[in-house]
Amino acid sequence: MSDNNPDKALKKIESYGLRPGKNWKKILGDLLSDIAGRDGIGCEEILLLPDIEAILENDNESAPKRLEKLKNALYKLRYPRHSAALSRFRRHVKDLALPTNMKITPIPYFESKRLMIEIVYEYENGLDEEIEAIKRISEINLVKEALETEEDNN
Amino acid sequence: MRPKKIIIEKDVAALKISKNIISKYNYAPVSFVDRVKLGKDKYSKDDLVIAKQRGRFVKRCPGTPAYNCCQYHVLNVGIGCETGCTYCFLHHYMNTPFIVYANIDDLISEVEAVCADSQNKILRIGTGEFIDSIGFDDLTDLNKILVPKLSAISNIALEIKTKSKKVDSLLDLDHQGRVVISWSLNSQTVADKEEPEADPIMDRIFAAKRAQEAGYSVGFHFDPLIYYSGWKDDYGKVVDQIFSTIDPAGIAWISLGALRFNPGLKPIIKLKFPKSKIVYQEMVPGLDGKLRYFISIRKLLFERMTFNIRSYSKKIPVYLCMEKNELAKELGLIANFNLNS
Numbered sequence: 493m494s495d496n497n498p499d500k501a502l503k504k505i506e507s508y509g510l511r512p513g514k515n516w517k518k519i520l521g522d523l524l525s526d527i528a529g530r531d532g533i534g535c536e537e538i539l540l541l542p543d544i545e546a547i548l549e550n551d552n553e554s555a556p557k558r559l560e561k562l563k564n565a566l567y568k569l570r571y572p573r574h575s576a577a578l579s580r581f582r583r584h585v586k587d588l589a590l591p592t593n594m595k596i597t598p599i600p601y602f603e604s605k606r607l608m609i610e611i612v613y614e615y616e617n618g619l620d621e622e623i624e625a626i627k628r629i630s631e632i633n634l635v636k637e638a639l640e641t642e643e644d645n646n
Numbered sequence: 647m648r649p650k651k652i653i654i655e656k657d658v659a660a661l662k663i664s665k666n667i668i669s670k671y672n673y674a675p676v677s678f679v680d681r682v683k684l685g686k687d688k689y690s691k692d693d694l695v696i697a698k699q700r701g702r703f704v705k706r707c708p709g710t711p712a713y714n715c716c717q718y719h720v721l722n723v724g725i726g727c728e729t730g731c732t733y734c735f736l737h738h739y740m741n742t743p744f745i746v747y748a749n750i751d752d753l754i755s756e757v758e759a760v761c762a763d764s765q766n767k768i769l770r771i772g773t774g775e776f777i778d779s780i781g782f783d784d785l786t787d788l789n790k791i792l793v794p795k796l797s798a799i800s801n802i803a804l805e806i807k808t809k810s811k812k813v814d815s816l817l818d819l820d821h822q823g824r825v826v827i828s829w830s831l832n833s834q835t836v837a838d839k840e841e842p843e844a845d846p847i848m849d850r851i852f853a854a855k856r857a858q859e860a861g862y863s864v865g866f867h868f869d870p871l872i873y874y875s876g877w878k879d880d881y882g883k884v885v886d887q888i889f890s891t892i893d894p895a896g897i898a899w900i901s902l903g904a905l906r907f908n909p910g911l912k913p914i915i916k917l918k919f920p921k922s923k924i925v926y927q928e929m930v931p932g933l934d935g936k937l938r939y940f941i942s943i944r945k946l947l948f949e950r951m952t953f954n955i956r957s958y959s960k961k962i963p964v965y966l967c968m969e970k971n972e973l974a975k976e977l978g979l980i981a982n983f984n985l986n987s
Contacts, residue, residue, distance in 0.1 A: 529923065529926045530926035530927070570928075571928050571930065572928065573940045573942050573943065574930060599933075601931065601940060601941065602940075602941050603932055603933050603941060604933070604970060605972060639942050646875045646877055646878065
């Protein structure tokens with residue numbers, strides 16, 4: 493039986509010089525506990541995975557940066573499909589080369605096909621570039637592309 | 647159920663259903679109260695409360711915000727279920743006793759009034775929201791009253807929803823073709839792990855066959871569909887079993903719903919059912935705040951199930967429970983299912 497209790501693993505994270513506060517401990521603990529429960533392994537074993545260990549051992553980066561990277565790496569393990577969809581979405585958005593004053597955001601977890609487009613507009617600059625960008629956005633179904641289903645091995 | 651204690655409100659103590667329950671469990675001490683007040687540590691789940699429903703028996707299914715709703719009406723005849731499914735929202739109410747509402751005449755009058763108010767519509771009303779509609783009969787024999795009485799209403803479709811094989815007491819009832827007995831189905835793998843006290847899947851399907859032979863329409867709810875290694879083959883087998891046993895012409899509907907629950911249920915499931923893995927799949931907050939499978943997993947489940955069902959029948963209404971209409975449309979399924987469209 494695996495040990496889902498993340499306490500020891502959190503202690504180990506601290507031993508690398510990271511100082512997660514209460515909220516960080518909750519976030520990391522939940523991710524560790526869920527991964528351990530799903531995969532039938534102990535929480536401490538997760539910290540031995542090469543990607544995770546590399547983040548913990550990287551003394552060249554600040555503690556807050558390493559905590560953020562650790563969280564992202566654990567999130568990717570816990571939510572692989574959502575992480576992959578987000579990466580695909582960001583890649584497609586990058587390819588659109590939007591002006592810097594434009595931002596495009598999906599509905600959280602892609603629960604809807606809708607997208608939110610934000611433009612910071614200044615009269616003096618006009619909107620020509622933004623209109624061209626919107627045309628480019630409309631030519632690709634970003635949500636569909638992001639959710640492009642990977643092979644289901646189950 | 648084997649209640650350890652029966653608590654009964656004086657207002658309903660003289661009613662037939664109350665007397666029947668007390669005589670059935672004559673070993674259990676009975677206490678009479680003016681009015682039951684539920685509260686923390688007042689009662690245990692082994693207690694049986696017989697009370698008067700002072701609110702509404704019939705309520706529109708609340709659905710869930712931001713997702714579709716099939717305009718179902720919930721008939722609240724009591725609370726409690728013994729199938730102990732790991733994913734059931736009733737675990738939120740950990741120390742709630744079994745509750746039976748005994749003022750059935752009021753219930754019948756209310757249903758008649760609700761249906762009379764919607765003369766031009768067929769109302770789908772079901773008892774299986776807070777109870778197992780057949781399991782509850784062990785306590786109350788309620789279906790023997792409800793089926794003949796409510797099926798006399800011309801614009802009703804009464805749904806009896808269950809995971810039980812015990813249909814015998816229903817077979818000879820006068821249902822006038824207005825009662826649908828429906829079974830909540832899953833793969834046998836899921837049933838073994840997550841529905842420990844429910845009847846095996848094939849028994850449920852055979853019970854549906856018997857109900858169909860007795861002239862009932864039958865329905866099936868694949869809800870909650872659970873994503874796990876082997877789901878595709880396992881669920882495919884269940885669909886095969888349905889269509890090799892049941893006449894498709896007599897299937898009123900099949901619904902599909904993927905596992906979802908309030909976030910507060912997650913720690914309860916982890917604590918009560920440490921062997922269950924259902925909370926560890928890729929579940930994210932939906933638009934209603936409930937945890938649900940990430941959309942691409944739900945799509946996989948629904949697409950496959952739709953394909954399986956449609957390979958046998960193109961006609962059976964298949965709808966999604968608590969999903970976005972845009973997803974139903976994408977899959978060629980009914981958005982906003984109701985019997986009037």
